[in-house]
Amino acid sequence: EATAEVIDGKKIAQDVRREIAQEVLKMKETVGKVPGLAVVLVGNRTDSATYVRSKKKACEEVGIASFGVTLPEDASEQEVLDAVSKFNDDPSVHGILVQLPLPKHMSEEKVVGAISVEKDVDGFHPLNVGRLALQGRTPLFVSCTPKGCIELLLRSGVEIAGKHAVVIGRSNVVGMPAAILLQGHNATVTTVHSRTPNPAEVTRSADIVIAAVGVAQLVRGDWIKPGAVVIDVGINSVDDPSAKKGYRLVGDVCYAEVAKVASKITPVPGGVGPMTIAMLLQNTLESAKRTFDL
Amino acid sequence: EATAEVIDGKKIAQDVRREIAQEVLKMKETVGKVPGLAVVLVGNRTDSATYVRSKKKACEEVGIASFGVTLPEDASEQEVLDAVSKFNDDPSVHGILVQLPLPKHMSEEKVVGAISVEKDVDGFHPLNVGRLALQGRTPLFVSCTPKGCIELLLRSGVEIAGKHAVVIGRSNVVGMPAAILLQGHNATVTTVHSRTPNPAEVTRSADIVIAAVGVAQLVRGDWIKPGAVVIDVGINSVDDPSAKKGYRLVGDVCYAEVAKVASKITPVPGGVGPMTIAMLLQNTLESAKRTFDL
Numbered sequence: 322e323a324t325a326e327v328i329d330g331k332k333i334a335q336d337v338r339r340e341i342a343q344e345v346l347k348m349k350e351t352v353g354k355v356p357g358l359a360v361v362l363v364g365n366r367t368d369s370a371t372y373v374r375s376k377k378k379a380c381e382e383v384g385i386a387s388f389g390v391t392l393p394e395d396a397s398e399q400e401v402l403d404a405v406s407k408f409n410d411d412p413s414v415h416g417i418l419v420q421l422p423l424p425k426h427m428s429e430e431k432v433v434g435a436i437s438v439e440k441d442v443d444g445f446h447p448l449n450v451g452r453l454a455l456q457g458r459t460p461l462f463v464s465c466t467p468k469g470c471i472e473l474l475l476r477s478g479v480e481i482a483g484k485h486a487v488v489i490g491r492s493n494v495v496g497m498p499a500a501i502l503l504q505g506h507n508a509t510v511t512t513v514h515s516r517t518p519n520p521a522e523v524t525r526s527a528d529i530v531i532a533a534v535g536v537a538q539l540v541r542g543d544w545i546k547p548g549a550v551v552i553d554v555g556i557n558s559v560d561d562p563s564a565k566k567g568y569r570l571v572g573d574v575c576y577a578e579v580a581k582v583a584s585k586i587t588p589v590p591g592g593v594g595p596m597t598i599a600m601l602l603q604n605t606l607e608s609a610k611r612t613f614d615l
Numbered sequence: 616e617a618t619a620e621v622i623d624g625k626k627i628a629q630d631v632r633r634e635i636a637q638e639v640l641k642m643k644e645t646v647g648k649v650p651g652l653a654v655v656l657v658g659n660r661t662d663s664a665t666y667v668r669s670k671k672k673a674c675e676e677v678g679i680a681s682f683g684v685t686l687p688e689d690a691s692e693q694e695v696l697d698a699v700s701k702f703n704d705d706p707s708v709h710g711i712l713v714q715l716p717l718p719k720h721m722s723e724e725k726v727v728g729a730i731s732v733e734k735d736v737d738g739f740h741p742l743n744v745g746r747l748a749l750q751g752r753t754p755l756f757v758s759c760t761p762k763g764c765i766e767l768l769l770r771s772g773v774e775i776a777g778k779h780a781v782v783i784g785r786s787n788v789v790g791m792p793a794a795i796l797l798q799g800h801n802a803t804v805t806t807v808h809s810r811t812p813n814p815a816e817v818t819r820s821a822d823i824v825i826a827a828v829g830v831a832q833l834v835r836g837d838w839i840k841p842g843a844v845v846i847d848v849g850i851n852s853v854d855d856p857s858a859k860k861g862y863r864l865v866g867d868v869c870y871a872e873v874a875k876v877a878s879k880i881t882p883v884p885g886g887v888g889p890m891t892i893a894m895l896l897q898n899t900l901e902s903a904k905r906t907f908d909l
C-alpha cells in the first residue's frame with residue numbers, strides 16, 4: 322500500500338564516500354598528503370565508543386588519516402583542553418571532533434569552543450553558525466546531520482526553491498541549521514517546536530518535512546500533505562520483545578503511515594544516519610583542501 | 616473605519632529613552648562615568664549625515680557621550696580601519712558604529728568586521744549572530760531594528776509564545792534576526808522572501824506579521840488575518856505632488872487597508888524607526904554596564 326519512494330541514505334552515503342575516496346587519492350598524488358581527522362573521547366560510554374569506532378572505520382575506508390585520544394571519565398577539563406589544543410597545533414589534523422556528551426564536571430561550551438574555527442568539522446562554533454545565518458558569508462563548516470539532510474534532497478532530485486518546508490525541532494545541532502540551509506536554497510521555511518500549539522496542521526502545509534524531534538513516531542500520516550517529501554532524522558529505541566536485543570530503532574516519523582502519503586521518505590535506520598558520517602568525512606576533506614589550497 | 620490600535624513607536628521609544636537617561640545618571644553617580652558611542656562616517660551622502668546627526672542628538676539627550684570621525688569619500692580602506700581601531704582601543708567608547716553604505720572602493724565586510732565584538736552595538740558581527748542563533752548562548756548585542764520590533768510587541772502587551780509569526784524579508788539586518796528573536800520568544804516562525812510563490816497566503820496564516828521588504832505598500836488588507844498584529848519596518852519614499860518635498864514616506868504595509876483588519880499596527884513614520892535609535896542607545900548602555908560590571 323505504501324507509495325512513497327524510499328530515499329536510500331545508505332546508498333547515497335556510499336556514493337558520497339566513493340567520491341571522497343577519489344579526491345583523497347588525488348590529493349595524495351598531487352600534494353603527497355591526506356586529510357586527517359582527530360577524535361577526542363572522554364569516559365567510557367559504550368554508545369560513544371561505538372560512534373567513535375565507526376567514524377575511525379569510515380575514515381580508513383576513504384583514506385583519511387584518523388587520530389584519536391581517549392581520556393578517562395575523571396580527566397580534568399584542562400586535560401581535555403590540552404588534548405584539543407595539541408590537535409589544533411598539529412598540521413596533519415584538518416578536523417577535530419569532541420565526542421559528546423562530555424562528563425558532567427566539564428563545560429561542553431568551553432571544550433567545543435576550544436576547537437580552532439579552521440578545524441571545527443562539526444560546524445558548532447558560533448562563528449561558523451553566524452556565517453551560516455548571514456547572507457553573503459560562507460561558514461567554513463556546516464553541521465553534518467543537517468548538511469546530510471540537504472544532500473539527500475539534492476541527490477534525490479527534490480526541488481527546494483519555492484517550496485514550503487517545515488522543520489520540526491530547533492536544536493543547535495539539527496533543526497536550526499537545517500532551517501537555515503533550506504532557506505538558503507530558497508524554500509519558505511517554518512520551524513515547529515515544542516511550543517507550537519498545532520504541529521500537525523502546520524506540518525500539513527509543507528512540501529518538504531524534516532523531522533528532528535527525538536520523539537518516536539510523532540509524525541503521523543495525517544500530518545503529511547499527499548506527495549510531500551519527508552526526511553526523518555530521529556533515532557529512537559523502542560521496546561520490542563520480538564527483536565534480538567529487545568528493542569528496535571525507529572524515527573520521529575511513523576513510517577508505516579507516512580509512507581502511504583508522502584512521495585519520498587527516508588527510512589530509519591539507513592536514511593539520515595549514514596549521511597551524517599559521510600558529511601563528516603566531506604568536511605574533513607574540504608578542510609584539507611583549504612589547507613593545501615586545492 | 617479603521618479598527619486597529621496604533622502602536623505608537625514614538626511614544627514607546629521616548630519611554631525607553633527616559634529609562635536609559637535614568638540609568639546613565641545612576642552610572643554617573645556610582646562609577647563617575649557615562650557610556651560612549653563612536654560613529655564613523657565616510658563620504659558626504661546627505662542621508663548618512665542626517666542619520667549620524669540624529670544619532671548624536673539622541674545620545675546627548677540621554678547623557679551618552681558621542682564621539683565621531685568623518686572621513687572624506689576618497690579615504691583609503693586603511694584609514695577607515697585605523698579610525699575603527701582607535702575607537703576599539705579607547706576605554707571611553709563602549710559602542711562603535713560605521714554608518715553604511717561605505718564608498719564602493721572599500722570592503723564593508725572588512726571594515727564592519729574590524730569593530731571589536733565587545734563594541735559591536737549594531738550586532739552585525741558573525742560571532743554575535745551565531746550566538747543569537749544558538750540556544751544557550753547569548754549575543755553581546757542584537758541588531759537594533761529587529762530588537763526594536765520585539766520591544767514594540769512586548770511593550771504593547773502582545774503575547775508572542777505559541778503564536779504563528781510571519782517575517783516578510785530575510786535580510787541580515789532586519790528579517791533574519793527578527794525571525795530568530797521571535798522564535799526565541801517561542802513563536803512558530805515562517806520567513807517569506809522574494810522566492811516565496813504565495814506570500815499573501817502564507818502571511819494570512821500569521822498572528823504576528825513583521826514586514827521588512829523595502830517594497831512600498833506590498834502588504835495589502837487581504838494578506839492579513841483579522842485580528843493579527845502588524846509591525847511595519849519599511850521606509851519607502853513615494854512621489855507625492857501634494858507634499859511639500861514632492862514625496863512622502865510609506866511603509867511596506869498598505870496602512871489604510873491593513874488598519875481595517877489588524878488588531879494592532881505600527882505607523883510609518885513613527886513606528887519602528889524611533890525604536891531603532893532607542894535600541895542603539897540601549898545597546899551602548901548595556902555595553903558600558905558590562906564594562907563597569909554593573
Ligand SMILES: NC(=O)C1=CN([C@@H]2O[C@H](COP(=O)(O)OP(=O)(O)OC[C@H]3O[C@@H](n4cnc5c(N)ncnc54)[C@H](OP(=O)(O)O)[C@@H]3O)[C@@H](O)[C@H]2O)C=CC1
Pocket residue numbers: 466489490491492493494495496513514515516517520533534535536539554555556557573593594597
Ligand atoms: N541521524 C543522525 O545522525 C542524528 C540523529 N539525531 C536524532 O534526531 C532527533 C533530534 O535530535 P536533536 O535535535 O539533537 O534533539 P533535541 O532534543 O536537542 O531537540 C529536539 C527538538 O524537538 C522539539 N520538540 C520536542 N518535542 C516536540 C514535540 N512534541 N513537538 C514538536 N517539537 C518538539 C524541541 O523543542 P524545544 O526547542 O521547544 O524544546 C527541540 O527543538 C533525535 O531522535 C536524535 O537521536 C540527532 C543527531 C544526529
Ligand SMILES: NC(=O)C1=CN([C@@H]2O[C@H](COP(=O)(O)OP(=O)(O)OC[C@H]3O[C@@H](n4cnc5c(N)ncnc54)[C@H](OP(=O)(O)O)[C@@H]3O)[C@@H](O)[C@H]2O)C=CC1
Pocket residue numbers: 760783784785786787788789790807808809810811814827828829830833848849850851867887888891
Ligand atoms: N525602521 C528602520 O529603522 C529601518 C527600516 N528599514 C527598512 O526596512 C525595509 C527592509 O530593509 P532591509 O531588510 O534592509 O532590505 P533588504 O533589501 O536587505 O531585504 C529585503 C528583503 O525582502 C525580500 N523581498 C523583496 N521583495 C519581496 C517581495 N516582493 N515579496 C517578498 N519578499 C520580498 C527580499 O528577499 P530576497 O532575500 O529573496 O531577495 C529580502 O530578503 C526597507 O524599506 C528599509 O528602508 C531597514 C532598516 C532599518
